[in-house]
Amino acid sequence: MSTSSPSDSTAPADTASPAAAVGDLVGPVQVESVAHGGHAVARLPQGETRRVIFVRHALPGELVRVRLTDVSQARFWRGDAVEVLEPSDDRVTPRCPIAGPGGCGGCDLQHVSAAGQGRWKQAVVAEQLERLAGITWHGHMESPEPRWGWRRRMRYWATEPAQPGGPGLGMRRHRSHDVVPLPTSGCATAAPEIAGTDIDLPGWPDGSPRSIDLVRAASGTEVMVDESDVVVTEEALGRRFEVDAQGFWQAHPAAVEVLSAAVLAGLEPNPGERGFDLYCGVGVFAAALADAGVQMWGVEGNRAAVEHAKRNVAGVRFTAGSMEKMLARLPKSTDLVVLDPPRTGAGKNVISQIASRRPRRIAYVACDPAALARDLRHAEAMGYAPTSIRAFDLFPQTHHIECVAILAR
Numbered sequence: 001m002s003t004s005s006p007s008d009s010t011a012p013a014d015t016a017s018p019a020a021a022v023g024d025l026v027g028p029v030q031v032e033s034v035a036h037g038g039h040a041v042a043r044l045p046q047g048e049t050r051r052v053i054f055v056r057h058a059l060p061g062e063l064v065r066v067r068l069t070d071v072s073q074a075r076f077w078r079g080d081a082v083e084v085l086e087p088s089d090d091r092v093t094p095r096c097p098i099a100g101p102g103g104c105g106g107c108d109l110q111h112v113s114a115a116g117q118g119r120w121k122q123a124v125v126a127e128q129l130e131r132l133a134g135i136t137w138h139g140h141m142e143s144p145e146p147r148w149g150w151r152r153r154m155r156y157w158a159t160e161p162a163q164p165g166g167p168g169l170g171m172r173r174h175r176s177h178d179v180v181p182l183p184t185s186g187c188a189t190a191a192p193e194i195a196g197t198d199i200d201l202p203g204w205p206d207g208s209p210r211s212i213d214l215v216r217a218a219s220g221t222e223v224m225v226d227e228s229d230v231v232v233t234e235e236a237l238g239r240r241f242e243v244d245a246q247g248f249w250q251a252h253p254a255a256v257e258v259l260s261a262a263v264l265a266g267l268e269p270n271p272g273e274r275g276f277d278l279y280c281g282v283g284v285f286a287a288a289l290a291d292a293g294v295q296m297w298g299v300e301g302n303r304a305a306v307e308h309a310k311r312n313v314a315g316v317r318f319t320a321g322s323m324e325k326m327l328a329r330l331p332k333s334t335d336l337v338v339l340d341p342p343r344t345g346a347g348k349n350v351i352s353q354i355a356s357r358r359p360r361r362i363a364y365v366a367c368d369p370a371a372l373a374r375d376l377r378h379a380e381a382m383g384y385a386p387t388s389i390r391a392f393d394l395f396p397q398t399h400h401i402e403c404v405a406i407l408a409r
């Protein structure tokens with residue numbers, strides 16, 4: 001598998017694409033492999049370039065016809081598999097009636113069996129690590145339950161008032177601001193309390209669709225319209241964490257325990273050691289390491305999260321500010337580092353600042369395997385190599401993946 005994701009492309013827009021238009025049906029095409037971002041890769045059989053099509057709702061090995069959804073790029077098109085002529089053994093019927101071509105953008109893998117999703121995500125992690133970091137990975141996807149009804153945070157959008165049945169809730173279409181009405185059964189991946197089946201939306205006087213955020217926290221269910229300022233309490237690691245309802249907290253109910261266990265197993269902390277929790281949010285990994293007797297420092301860009309972290313985990317020195325600047329103010333040596341950056345990754349500057357502290361071990365928690373792979377390459381240049389890389393399916397029915405890499409000198 002050697003195809004990059006469509007978002008990786010820097011190809012100029014090909015405005016002179018006379019051969020095709022959005023909405024055209026092409027194929028049959030043979031689907032070759034999976035790509036990062038929830039697409040599978042197919043190639044048009046004819047033509048000099050055998051143009052790549054990134055196809056949603058398809059599976060490797062299938063023969064499909066594709067409805068084109070984007071022909072603006074020179075190197076590739078995008079499309080939806082709207083006819084499956086030869087299905088894969090991994091194909092299943094989506095549980096949700098709006099998961100499919102032209103439907104909700106939230107779940108891109110509902111047409112894939114649980115085992116097939118594991119194979120799909122495993123292939124994506126392996127390909128990203130090989131191509132971007134030169135690392136050969138033979139790991140497998142670890143899949144905590146539940147696989148349905150797992151989302152603890154949801155954003156819904158108001159459907160147009162003209163919708164049959166009157167105002168209701170919907171989800172956005174893939175790469176669009178259009179709103180697809182929710183089925184009466186609600187969202188199949190949301191926790192039952194926030195599946196969207198019995199929520200009344202206030203009107204939208206200016207005519208523009210309005211969003212509503214629903215949170216299922218340990219302390220109860222919250223409904224927020226626009227910029228509501230609500231703090232909820234979550235429970236994990238035998239502790240209580242206060243967190244802004246619209247702030248960062250892992251969506252899957254098993255995530256905090258699973259990721260903290262992977263971090264502790266990889267770092268093997270000793271009481272009395274020093275540690276940094278970077279991109280610490282409300283202090284989850286700082287808590288796990290502090291409970292193991294490690295003297296902790298935490299850094300996080302969101303000031304409100306840092307205020308919560310200080311109340312959540314006593315005895316840890318939390319600081320608010322951008323990582324690039326605040327890291328310079330931390331002690332010049334440390335034994336352990338856990339970092340959990342946003343999707344863009346940490347970047348060369350932060351990785352080299354970490355490596356210059358010569359930690360015994362680093363735990364890198366990553367929600368994007370491509371960003372992880374790029375940062376592992378920076379780390380290798382600074383003398384750190386992965387001793388293990390684990391991958392977790394904490395976003396079932398979607399293409400998203402969480403990884404934990406442990407690095408040592």
Ligand SMILES: C[S@@+](CC[C@H](N)C(=O)[O-])C[C@H]1O[C@@H](n2cnc3c(N)ncnc32)[C@H](O)[C@@H]1O
Pocket residue numbers: 248249250279280281282283284285299300301302305321322323324340341342367
């Ligand atoms: C994936 S979340 C991790 C949060 C936390 N580790 C947890 O598990 O709850 C990434 C965090 O990085 C913070 N962040 C993003 N960019 C940052 C930057 N440049 N400097 C400091 N923090 C940043 C975000 O505010 C967010 O809380």
